[in-house]
Amino acid sequence: MNLTRAEARERARLIAVESYDVSLDLTRGWEVFGTTTTVRFTAAPGSSTFIDAVTRTVHSVTLNGRTLDPVDVADGVRIQLPGLEEHNELTIVAEAPYMNTGEGLHRFVDPVDNEVYLYTQFEVPDSRRMFAVFEQPDLKATFAFTVMAPSHWDVVSNSPTPEPVEAPPAEDGAARSVWTFAPTPRLSSYVTALIAGPYQSVRSEVSSSDGRVIPLGVFARKSLMQYLDADNIFELTRQGFAFFEAQFGCPYPFEKYDQLFVPEFNAGAMENAGAVTILEGYVFRSKVTGAQIERRAITVLHELAHMWFGDLVTMRWWNDLWLNESFAEYMSHLAAVEATSFTSAWTTFASVEKSWAYRQDQLPTTHPIFAEIKDLQDVEVNFDGITYAKGASVLRQLVAWVGPEQFMAGVREYFAKHSWQNTELGDLLVELEKASGRDLEVWGRQWLETAGVNTLTPELEADEDGTLRSFAIVQSAVPEWPTIRPHRLAVGFYNLNGAGKLERVHREELDVDGERTEVPGLVGLARPDLILLNDDDLAYAKVRLDPKSLATATAHLKDFEASLPRTLVWNSAWDAARDGETPARKYVDLVLANVAAESDSSVILVQLRQLATALNFYVAEEHREATTVAAAGTLWKLASGVPGGSDAQLQFVKSFALLARSPEQLDSVAGLLDGSVTLEGLPVDQDLRWELVASLVAGGRLGQDGIDAELARDNTSSGQNAAALAKAAIPTPEAKAEAWESIVVKGELSNALQGSAVTGFMRVHDRSLLEPFAEKYFAAVPGIVESRTHALAQQIVVGLYPALLTTQSTIDRTDGFLAALPPENAALRRMMLENRDGVARALRARAADV
Numbered sequence: 001m002n003l004t005r006a007e008a009r010e011r012a013r014l015i016a017v018e019s020y021d022v023s024l025d026l027t028r029g030w031e032v033f034g035t036t037t038t039v040r041f042t043a044a045p046g047s048s049t050f051i052d053a054v055t056r057t058v059h060s061v062t063l064n065g066r067t068l069d070p071v072d073v074a075d076g077v078r079i080q081l082p083g084l085e086e087h088n089e090l091t092i093v094a095e096a097p098y099m100n101t102g103e104g105l106h107r108f109v110d111p112v113d114n115e116v117y118l119y120t121q122f123e124v125p126d127s128r129r130m131f132a133v134f135e136q137p138d139l140k141a142t143f144a145f146t147v148m149a150p151s152h153w154d155v156v157s158n159s160p161t162p163e164p165v166e167a168p169p170a171e172d173g174a175a176r177s178v179w180t181f182a183p184t185p186r187l188s189s190y191v192t193a194l195i196a197g198p199y200q201s202v203r204s205e206v207s208s209s210d211g212r213v214i215p216l217g218v219f220a221r222k223s224l225m226q227y228l229d230a231d232n233i234f235e236l237t238r239q240g241f242a243f244f245e246a247q248f249g250c251p252y253p254f255e256k257y258d259q260l261f262v263p264e265f266n267a268g269a270m271e272n273a274g275a276v277t278i279l280e281g282y283v284f285r286s287k288v289t290g291a292q293i294e295r296r297a298i299t300v301l302h303e304l305a306h307m308w309f310g311d312l313v314t315m316r317w318w319n320d321l322w323l324n325e326s327f328a329e330y331m332s333h334l335a336a337v338e339a340t341s342f343t344s345a346w347t348t349f350a351s352v353e354k355s356w357a358y359r360q361d362q363l364p365t366t367h368p369i370f371a372e373i374k375d376l377q378d379v380e381v382n383f384d385g386i387t388y389a390k391g392a393s394v395l396r397q398l399v400a401w402v403g404p405e406q407f408m409a410g411v412r413e414y415f416a417k418h419s420w421q422n423t424e425l426g427d428l429l430v431e432l433e434k435a436s437g438r439d440l441e442v443w444g445r446q447w448l449e450t451a452g453v454n455t456l457t458p459e460l461e462a463d464e465d466g467t468l469r470s471f472a473i474v475q476s477a478v479p480e481w482p483t484i485r486p487h488r489l490a491v492g493f494y495n496l497n498g499a500g501k502l503e504r505v506h507r508e509e510l511d512v513d514g515e516r517t518e519v520p521g522l523v524g525l526a527r528p529d530l531i532l533l534n535d536d537d538l539a540y541a542k543v544r545l546d547p548k549s550l551a552t553a554t555a556h557l558k559d560f561e562a563s564l565p566r567t568l569v570w571n572s573a574w575d576a577a578r579d580g581e582t583p584a585r586k587y588v589d590l591v592l593a594n595v596a597a598e599s600d601s602s603v604i605l606v607q608l609r610q611l612a613t614a615l616n617f618y619v620a621e622e623h624r625e626a627t628t629v630a631a632a633g634t635l636w637k638l639a640s641g642v643p644g645g646s647d648a649q650l651q652f653v654k655s656f657a658l659l660a661r662s663p664e665q666l667d668s669v670a671g672l673l674d675g676s677v678t679l680e681g682l683p684v685d686q687d688l689r690w691e692l693v694a695s696l697v698a699g700g701r702l703g704q705d706g707i708d709a710e711l712a713r714d715n716t717s718s719g720q721n722a723a724a725l726a727k728a729a730i731p732t733p734e735a736k737a738e739a740w741e742s743i744v745v746k747g748e749l750s751n752a753l754q755g756s757a758v759t760g761f762m763r764v765h766d767r768s769l770l771e772p773f774a775e776k777y778f779a780a781v782p783g784i785v786e787s788r789t790h791a792l793a794q795q796i797v798v799g800l801y802p803a804l805l806t807t808q809s810t811i812d813r814t815d816g817f818l819a820a821l822p823p824e825n826a827a828l829r830r831m832m833l834e835n836r837d838g839v840a841r842a843l844r845a846r847a848a849d850v
Helices: 005-014 222-227 230-248 290-306 318-339 345-361 376-380 386-402 404-418 425-436 441-448 547-559 563-578 584-597 601-618 621-641 647-659 663-674 686-698 704-713 717-728 733-746 751-761 767-787 790-799 808-820 826-848
Strands: 015-025 032-043 049-052 057-063 066-068 078-081 087-097 104-109 116-121 142-150 154-157 165-167 176-180 194-197 200-207 213-220 257-262 275-279 455-462 468-476 487-496 502-512 516-518 530-535
Touching: 005 015, 005 049, 057 078, 078 087, 116 257, 116 275, 142 154, 142 194, 154 213, 200 230, 213 230, 230 257, 230 290, 230 318, 230 404, 257 290, 275 290, 290 318, 290 345, 290 601, 290 647, 318 345, 318 376, 318 386, 318 425, 345 386, 345 563, 345 601, 376 826, 386 404, 386 425, 386 441, 386 487, 404 425, 425 441, 455 487, 455 530, 487 547, 502 516, 502 530, 502 547, 530 547, 530 563, 547 563, 547 584, 563 584, 563 601, 563 826, 584 601, 584 621, 584 647, 584 826, 601 621, 601 647, 601 826, 621 647, 621 663, 647 663, 647 686, 663 686, 686 704, 686 717, 704 717, 717 733, 717 751, 733 751, 733 767, 751 790, 767 790, 767 808, 767 826, 790 826, 808 826
Parallel strands: 015 142, 213 257, 257 275
Antiparallel strands: 015 032, 032 087, 049 078, 057 066, 057 087, 104 116, 116 194, 142 176, 154 194, 165 176, 200 213, 455 468, 468 516, 487 502, 487 530
16 A cells, blocks of 8 residues: 655656546445546656556456456556556556545435535545546646445535436336536645535625636535535635735635535545545534634634645655645635634744644654655654644745745745646745745754754843843753754843733844853843743744743743733743643643633633643552642633633533542533533533533433433434444443444444544543553554554554553553564554654653652
8 A cells, every 4th residue: 555755766766747538436335336537648668667557356457448347457456557558548447445533425315314525535546446546646647536426415526516417227116317527627635535415505706816717616415505604605715815916916816616525434524625624523513612713723724725735736755745734734824814703813823833844843753854765654643733833834934944925926926837747845945035035054063953942041140220231042952863054033121011911122133052152232232021032933842931921921921911922921931841841730830820721712721621631640649630620610610600601611620620629520510411511601502412411421420321312312423423422431341441442342433433443442530441452552553554544543552542541651662562563564663653752741740740
């Protein structure tokens, strides 16, 4: 199933692809579909190559009129193509399996009405699961899809949906029709798409900068349409269109733009050209937090940005995946701030994305942003915090380094030169250098070709009256990644004003380079109450506060007038707790004392997540239970004290339900569920009910009968996933053994149900329930990685690792496993190293929690 970069280079040297004609028959039952591919391509005469095709059965292979015996040339993954001519026509007739893993052509049955829904997910190497294809991004071609499907379905692809033509009925008499799509522009195969089923849609349009009227569509399953907020999606899409067309100097490149909310999706969304698929969890059927609404908006804008950067211009090979994703991530936040109502998106970026980047960059498996991708297995484990979050953070630093106007001027020239082509990083840097006059060779080498995060610390001296007589920024790096980098950043001075608020009184922007950078512009100024390095969050670096600033921040964290500097201080406090520099219980106290005053929903979300992590892993074992009970009690008080119906109230209740342990706390959870306890303004809707059910199950208050009763109220896809989580959380040895059997041994669950069951399995109050499965885990994972697709294997390898058995014994057992692991198991080795690092970090943090 693998493809090496060397193989891809050789194949690209030998052939150029002109077109694909793909015919699909989706009426052959629940297990397989018919797939016939005709591909036209040129080649070096007399050469040989292969085409990728993951099939159940290959019926025939015809190359330039010659019949090739499938037994000789097809192995279920590749089809060998010997004796090529200058101009070639290849036709392959096959059957391929539907998937339930969120990869390839995924098949889902809606439990509400038993309707079948299909969608594709092809990135990285899975278009080959639907049709025969030269599966690599630099072999672009046109794609013409012809689809036979039940007549009552809607069928969507990259080109506009044609009028269906009636076909002879199926063997069971069901009506069938054929949709014949026009060829696409030249695309990489991983951004082609097919979405089929009785999806419902809402239609609109947008005017492009070149005068075209672009049809818009928003789609979802029939049973979710009542919850679909299409107007909000259309508004964001129009705002994104106007912003990106103006910034990129290039009209939207495709004929239409559909956004389809699909079930059991593994990621947030996928940038299929003109047919974006989105996680249907973004169709909100219950009250949600502002953080979730903002995340959906960022996702919509991220995928729209990809229509230019990724689809119109595409990376040559997967080592530039980071640039593809980082650019979309940066531009989506920029568009949110400058073109939508989500004007605090940079605060969210600092809180969510950069926290992810810093966490990933301190793992033993960290890697340069520009990573060497030797094969497809390397790509699959590189969809990480470096590729997305650090890359986007460094792009933001690059914008500050060259200047925003110069950056966009270079981007516009890049699109003008390379539309419909494949590029490499250097193609973009050349244009940025021309536009800015900056030499980016050294910058690129230091930022893109090395790993690790620097730490910046202020060093200052002041006279007795508080006047600064010296100020410097000291930069350090860890021994493993010792690079000292250039940074463009700001230093902010903050004082408490008459109203008791921390307001910025001075800002100094400068270039920082080397281990020590003097800042003469601050000398002679009065020392403020708080000094914040990397104010406005332009740079990618951890920052430390001087003692006076730390004392001010601790006492007045909630008193910042602006959300972004407050978030930077939150981040610094979390870094110190994770690094074992400050006791974890002090971080817990800081969160509980200040989170109720936090105004940004995404920041609240992150702080509550980090609170749970600190309680589970970083608080010393002898204090963990009591600290968790006390934290849950404080959250209940906070939920009762904030305004009814507020975003904060909902988040505090959800966090309380997750942490509730004591009899009194579980009584409150049960009361919320049965209505005997109420909080003013809090709607106990279906999704919140499931969170309360899971809390009671994990606490031993509710069993399978209670889960079944709740599922009878909500026998939907969401309900089934929530029930799977709750069932796996039943705190008995028998229930844990049953869940293990279902997840690990049988392996029949879909990606969504398996993910829910894994989460439920690990949700325990009594961690001894997990001890019998630790050794079973190490015995099982090599076979899991060998037999399951990457998405399902990763859920198990990461999700079932016995991290909650936070002991040296777990580290020792992991070390023994790694020592015996063959070197070719690189993806498993990486996941296991990251698992180990989490436990090692937790033990260091616990040792510091005194």
